[in-house]
Amino acid sequence: MVAQKQLFKSFIEMMASAIDTKSPYTGGHCQRVPDLTFMIAEAANKDKQRFPDYELDDKAREALYFAAWLHDCGKVTTPEFVVDKATKLETIYNRIHEVRTRFEVLKRDAEITYWKRRFNGEDTATLDKWLADEHQTLDREFAFVAKCNVGSEFMDEANIQKLHNIATRTWVRTIDDLQGLSWEEEARRTARGHLTLPCKEHILADTVDQKVPWLPQQLKAFNDWEFNIPVPELQYNRGEIHNLSIQRGTLTEEERFIINDHIIQTINMLRKLPYPPHLSHVPEIAGGHHEKLDGKGYPYGLDENELSLDAKIMAVADIFEALTACDRPYKKAKTLSEALKILAFMAKDRHVDEQLFRLFIDKKIYKHYADIYLPKEQQDEVDEAMLLAILSPQKTSGKKAIA
Secondary structure (H helix, E strand, O other): OHHHHHHHHHHHHHHHHHHHHHOOOOOOHHHHHHHHHHHHHHHHHHOOOOOOOOOOOHHHHHHHHHHHHOOOHHHHHOOHHHHOOOOOOEOOOEOHHHHHHHHHHHHHHHHHHHHHHHHOOOOHHHHHHHHHHHHHHHHHHHHHHHHHHHOOOOOOHHHHHHHHHHHOOEEEEOOOOOOOOOHHHHHHHHOOOOOOOOEEEEOOOOOHHHEEOOOHHHHHOOOOOOOOOOOOOOOEEOOHHHHHOOOOOOOOHHHHHHHHHHHHHHHHHHHOOOOOHHHOOHHHHHHOOOOOOEOOOOOOOOEOOOOOHHHHHHHHHHHHHHHHOOOOOOOOOOOHHHHHHHHHHHHHOOOOOHHHHHHHHHOOHHHHHHHHHOOHHHOOOOOHHHHHHHHOOOOOOOOOOOO
């Protein structure tokens, strides 16, 4: 029996290690989260004032251990290029290079036009200024597109309109773009229709062949859908304007669904295991770390009364690890004070458990975790009083101060 338990434990750790290895940018996440989970759970077990009914005995400890190590096992099904998507135009590679080439073509076209007009006897000084202005405009427009691609700033309506204006530019294609495609790509590309060469194309475009539909076998999984996650119409939408117009971050609605789907796959995978009674809650614990106390999380939209304390603990651990992780290509790691401030507001807004956050601060669990896992440059000074004040802001008397 002991040997079987050890084998199962080793298998679980191997699974988590494989998930971390799959994406070099999230390496260590599946190992750091269990450590932080148990730091919080151990403290909660000792704090009978805040958590009088929480008992972390051997059986509860084993269930939490398995749930923590397997909380992201569904990520084995998530494509790396979605998990690691660092820019808006990234798929298997960053498509900004294609867009840059089109701008280069337009700059060469401008030079060709310049020399043709000079050959026809137009004024050289006027043409020199025209070419310089045209190149500067193209450079400026590409720089704007490139900046949009990074996704570090909010895209407001003015910037989206500017993007659409730039997209009206056209370039001339002289080579058949059906050549060298896989059968699947060719089937989608054919839906756009054949264009007689040479043909004009927009420098940025949303085309029908960039819309990737769900396969019939995938659609079957959405029958009797029990989860509180809306299924998008498409599997992927790779339209260039569509992606560059993403207002926050780098993910489209379709890619966000695929990211969120990992928790559904986690639940489905864990449900298939035969558990002894004391481990029967492992799928619920592992599957609940993206739920919110206000009922606006996923995959079920459970509220604080429907979530176990173990699931709430895992939510805090998962969020704090993600905020402070320095191995993500799509975001910079937060300093200790920045991450805790975000977590404080999440507790205030009932996204995570307030009492767990207070425990996290009071017992300096964040400091213990930082000493083990965070580089010194992330470990800035933390104002604990300020963080706790976010949870319970002082009430004003309503009287105006005397000047």
